[in-house]
Structure formats: C-alpha cells, structure tokens
C-alpha cells in the first residue's frame with residue numbers, strides 16, 4: 001500500500017474548487033452498496049455527535065409537516081429520537097401523540113432516556129422495521145422521517161408502508177441526503193482516501209446518497225403510490241472550530257474510520273495533511289464551514 005500511496009499523494013488542484021466532483025464517484029444511483037450496512041446499535045455515541053449539525057433539518061421537517069394539536073404522528077427510523085423529541089418539545093403541555101420507530105434497540109433506548117430526562121410526554125418509541133410497520137392502515141395524521149429512507153434495505157417497501165399507515169389527506173415529510181459530491185464534509189476526506197487506495201481495495205460509496213438525485217427520489221415516491229409531492233433542496237451548514245476538530249469528529253467512528261484505518265499511522269498523517277490543504281476553500285477566519293445538501297419531500301396521501 002505505501003508505494004501506491006506515495007504515487008497517489010499529490011494535490012489535485014481541481015479538488016480545491018468548492019464544487020468539485022469526487023474523482024471516484026460512480027454515477028449509478030441504484031448500485032447495491034451494501035458495504036456500509038453498519039450495525040446502528042454500535043453507533044449511539046458517534047451518531048450523537050452529529051445531532052447538533054442536523055438539528056435545522058428536524059425543525060424544517062416539522063414545519064413542513066404542518067402538524068396540529070391532537071394529531072397522531074409516526075417518526076420512522078427515529079434513531080436516538082429525532083425529530084420526535086424536537087416535536088414533543090414544541091408541543092409540550094399540548095395533546096399530541098408521537099410514536100418513533102427504529103430497527104436499532106440501542107438507539108431507541110437512548111431516545112427514551114432523553115424523553116424521560118426532559119419529562120417529555122405524548123411520545124413513545126418502539127423497535128420496528130420500516131419495511132414492516134406494525135400499525136393499522138390510515139392510523140396516522142402525519143409521518144415524518146429524517147435521514148432514514150435511503151438507508152433501508154428496501155426503500156420502496158418502507159415508503160409504501162409509510163403511505164399505508166397515513167390517513168387520507170395525511171402528510172409525509174421526509175429528509176434524505178443529496179448527491180455524494182454535494183456532501184463536502186464527508187467527501188473531502190473520502191475522495192483523498194479513495195484516491196490513495198488501490199482500486200481493488202476501495203469500498204463502495206456509502207448508502208447515504210442513494211436517493212440524492214431528485215429524479216430518483218421522485219420516481220420512488222411515484223412507485224410507492226404518491227401522486228402529490230414536492231421536493232426541495234435544503235442546505236445543512238456544518239461549522240467546525242478548526243481543522244483538528246473537523247478531522248477528529250469525521251475519523252473517530254462512522255463511515256470514514258474503516259477506510260482510514262486501512263492505512264498505516266504515517267500514511268494517515270500524509271493523508272490528513274492533504275485533506276488540510278484541500279480544506280482551505282472552506283476556511284473562514286480559521287473555522288471550517290461546509291454546506292451539505294439535503295432533499296426534503298413533502299407528500300400527501302390523496
């Protein structure tokens with residue numbers, strides 16, 4: 001690996017542009033990239049670090065869903081509790097019924113812990129596969145889901161299930177991540193690692209961008225039976241105090257840790273230096289600021 005690495009490590013000037021497209025990106029959105037089928041139960045602490053960055057998406061999804069008092073709401077792939085917890089805080093002391101479901105029990109345990117600590121009422125969490133929701137048809141006024149759909153083994157089945165449990169004229173608000181090259185927080189490091197790796201060792205692109213193209217997302221909503229829907233792009237800004245904090249949060253756990261650990265410590269130092277240079281266009285007064293694209297879908301069951 002080291003000889004290959006030495007050959008590969010030279011700064012690619014084209015990557016210094018903020019809108020650069022990853023050199024290794026494959027453009028097939030339907031590829032079966034099963035490689036990042038991580039066990040979410042091991043991810044509680046790692047995932048919790050990212051929550052403040054994606055909080056704006058919880059707020060905007062709740063706004064989009066146009067929720068009223070007395071509504072019954074389902075949050076699919078609720079993880080450690082979002083957007084359910086934000087919603088319960090907004091409707092504190094009002095009558096609201098929120099159920100958050102997820103396939104990872106450890107994440108739900110954390111969600112329950114938080115709800116209890118804040119004495120939030122009107123919400124509960126249940127372990128459940130999105131593709132097989134254990135609820136009656138038309139039993140919810142609203143369904144919400146943040147950053148889960150593109151990770152399901154079967155997104156179409158998951159979406160059909162969300163539609164089935166929605167009542168007539170009920171609304172669904174979903175957030176997914178945009179295309180891979182529109183997620184610079186991650187791709188800046190990913191691209192450097194992939195370029196330095198022999199092609200046969202490169203992992204598939206992670207699932208997070210599987211629904212990142214609005215055409216694909218639209219096709220999925222149509223296939224699931226939705227006739228009325230709207231897709232919007234929503235930028236999620238990630239601020240880091242400095243390069244060190246950017247590097248450590250991205251490489252200690254999560255999708256980048258494993259590919260990085262394929263390199264020796266000295267190789268990792270060289271790669272880190274390269275990423276630091278490439279991060280210059282994202283620096284403002286020593287801070288790093290990345291805009292990452294998410295796609296929001298508001299659909300109605302007609």
Ligand SMILES: C[S@@+](CC[C@H](N)C(=O)[O-])C[C@H]1O[C@@H](n2cnc3c(N)ncnc32)[C@H](O)[C@@H]1O
Pocket residue numbers: 040076077078079080081082083101102103104107128129130131145146147148151152153
């Ligand atoms: C990126 S996290 C998002 C969690 C939460 N919605 C949030 O935004 O904080 C993705 C979640 O999807 C869940 N998940 C993935 N596939 C699932 C499936 N088939 N059924 C239910 N949950 C699933 C994972 O367990 C994980 O909690």
